[in-house]
Amino acid sequence: MMHRDVIVIGGSAGSHKPLAQALARLPPDLPAVVLVALHVGPGSRATLADSLAASCALPVLSAADGARLEPGRVHVAVPDRHLIVDEGDVLRLSDGPRQNRVRPAVDALFRSAARWCGPRVLGVVLSGSLDDGAAGLAAITADGGIGLVQDPADARFPGMPTAALRVVPDAMTVPATDLGDTIAKIAGEPIIAEGRPPEPLIWETDMIAYGASDTADRGQPIALGCPECTGGMYVVRTGRAAHYVCHVGHSYSPESLLAVRDDSIEEAVWTAVSALEEKVMILEELVGQAKAAGDALAARAHRAEAERAGRAAAVLREHVNRSAGGRTRDGQPGSVSTR
Incomplete structure (x- = not known):
């Protein structure tokens, strides 16, 4: 027994x-x-x-x-x-x-x-x-x-x-x-002994243990890419639970996948903020050059473009601050925090 x-x-x-x-x-x-x-x-x-x-x-x-x-x-x-x-x-x-x-x-x-x-x-x-x-x-x-x-x-x-x-x-x-x-x-x-485990479980445990599997059923294909290797993913349902696994075996539960997506979005937004703020700095330099040359029209144009870029950076910064609960990247109040 x-x-x-x-x-x-x-x-x-x-x-x-x-x-x-x-x-x-x-x-x-x-x-x-x-x-x-x-x-x-x-x-x-x-x-x-x-x-x-x-x-x-x-x-x-x-x-x-x-x-x-x-x-x-x-x-x-x-x-x-x-x-x-x-x-x-x-x-x-x-x-x-x-x-x-x-x-x-x-x-x-x-x-x-x-x-x-x-x-x-x-x-x-x-x-x-x-x-x-x-x-x-x-x-x-x-x-x-x-x-x-x-x-x-x-x-x-x-x-x-x-x-x-x-x-x-x-x-x-x-x-x-x-x-x-x-x-x-x-x-x-x-x-009491149970029957054979489901094929997606066999496939996934094979991939972790051996890096390969003869089992064909990996779950239901889903239009998601793996955050680690960008490979196609499958959703595996077990009772009320669901998790996502890619073709090489990287696996994510729903909240963990959301967390890594949030990290990716945050990184992209901060990259955009940085690019916009660098653009403002360069435009300010052009404003100074135009004024020195007596070209008021060019100075106004560069100033207007700098203001637009600055406003866009401020909007993105505010958005990511709100999404992160108002924390900075190092966990302090005021900006954003990465996980």
Whole structure:
């Protein structure tokens, strides 16, 4: 008989504390393996496992390629590598395409676990911004697994938990202090095997793991270009969830795709503002030259054009300021802030 013996946990901003609280409550004889993916920068040091080990009764390890899924162990994703499950209950570290602009990505771990472990999986979504992990949790529950979400009211950044509950409304919701006890109660439960995972899930997990796939069904083609490689994209729907994936495997959830589009628009607007302001500077120089030459007509023409360019720059600057909530690029009030 199969049992619920694979716990996958994902989080981003504000997730370290609830993760540590959850792991601290797990018993030393937990009948399940725990896999953790937190969004960290590519240049970060692989010290997360060490920081978590002090308060956890289970061995906490930095994930290693080829390690087997064994109950009673915690494997933590390392910087700049996706932590994924592969055939035969083996862990893989992949430098495959980023998902939601990050590697390791929560969705990469969740989807691979859904494909290879099906109903054996309990997916846990912790604090974080935007909607990372939502589509992955939907894949887990669609394949017979269970969803567990940190209470958004309890999360420092409620975006990820809120998005997860939006697409998996029947997921269990508990505060951080109760996550470990809840996981321990669910681990080891007997389960019934499900059928074959959907083809888009097979294709996408193949692309992350191997860079190629024989599966033809990638989802529904959609008139969007990938922000990273400009390739054509597909929309993949899993229950209430939707995410977008390009032909090489870059993947975006809706809010993350909007965020990167906003960044692109903002960059383009700032480029236009800069060009217009440079135009004003050059026209002011021409105004001075025309006045020095006694050509009042040319001076007036250059002045009028400079004023038009200045007004256009001011309109664009005001627009981007309003869109960004009135913050500057370095996060201070008054101008714009990039993500």
